[in-house]
Amino acid sequence: EAGVAQSPRYKIIEKRQSVAFWCNPISGHATLYWYQQILGQGPKLLIQFQNNGVVDDSQLPKDRFSAERLKGVDSTLKIQPAKLEDSAVYLCASSLNHRTVLTYEQYFGPGTRLTVT
Amino acid sequence: GESVGLHLPTLSVQEGDNSIINCAYSNSASDYFIWYKQESGKGPQFIIDIRSNMDKRQGQRVTVLLNKTVKHLSLQIAATQPGDSAVYFCAETIIQGAQKLVFGQGTRLTINP
Numbered sequence: 001e002a003g004v005a006q007s008p009r010y011k012i013i014e015k016r017q018s019v020a021f022w023c024n025p026i027s028g029h030a031t032l033y034w035y036q037q038i039l040g041q042g043p044k045l046l047i048q049f050q051n052n053g054v055v056d057d058s059q060l061p062k063d064r065f066s067a068e069r070l071k072g073v074d075s076t077l078k079i080q081p082a083k084l085e086d087s088a089v090y091l092c093a094s095s096l097n098h099r100t101v102l103t104y105e106q107y108f109g110p111g112t113r114l115t116v117t
Numbered sequence: 118g119e120s121v122g123l124h125l126p127t128l129s130v131q132e133g134d135n136s137i138i139n140c141a142y143s144n145s146a147s148d149y150f151i152w153y154k155q156e157s158g159k160g161p162q163f164i165i166d167i168r169s170n171m172d173k174r175q176g177q178r179v180t181v182l183l184n185k186t187v188k189h190l191s192l193q194i195a196a197t198q199p200g201d202s203a204v205y206f207c208a209e210t211i212i213q214g215a216q217k218l219v220f221g222q223g224t225r226l227t228i229n230p
Contacts (some may be wrong), residue, residue: 011125014176020182040220040222040223041220041222041223042206042208042220042222042223043161043206043218043220044220045217048217056217089163091160093160105151105163105166106163106218107163108159108160108161108162109160110158110159110160111160
């Protein structure tokens with residue numbers, strides 16, 4: 001079974017520029033998550049999708065971050081404009097369905113390491 | 118606010134010894150806990166989970182203990198191997214609802230030969 005795919009793996013941009021990350025979840029997984037992981041810290045949830053609908057975006061800085069999951073499969077996360085404090089690893093995860101009992105396990109992709117200079 | 122913390126940021130053990138990684142959680146409503154392992158350059162990988170109606174759960178070489186009275190859980194790794202070197206995170210959630218995971222800061226486990 002293929003895992004969660006993310007691209008690019010690394011990105012370096014200057015502050016005030018924009019950047020986009022792409023995620024392809026495991027086939028059949030209805031729930032998709034974007035996390036931000038700052039160096040030395042645990043991942044922090046930014047946004048959660050169930051199919052193509054948003055379940056939780058309470059910690060997404062909506063003035064600069066946006067995310068979409070068209071057709072309920074792939075997802076993109078965008079930052080515009082980027083700030084220095086956005087430097088982090090952006091992780092995508094997926095799970096079968098957040099409403100079913102046996103699907104607590106989230107499968108993580110390798111992440112995109114973003115450096116804002 | 119919500120937070121899950123770890124007592125020790127780093128832990129070094131000899132190969133073959135047992136390791137114990139600790140975690141304190143703050144949300145008394147949390148009823149489900151997961152330990153993740155994260156190797157360098159990779160995303161977190163599920164190790165073992167436990168529900169709040171249990172105080173111990175065993176897997177292959179790993180055991181998770183939950184003490185709800187003091188809101189503490191631990192991960193025990195038996196006979197540590199070089200491949201166990203990684204950062205270990207505990208995470209908490211509430212089963213009902215959107216299953217938002219709250220992660221702790223992590224403990225870096227280093228295995229010495």
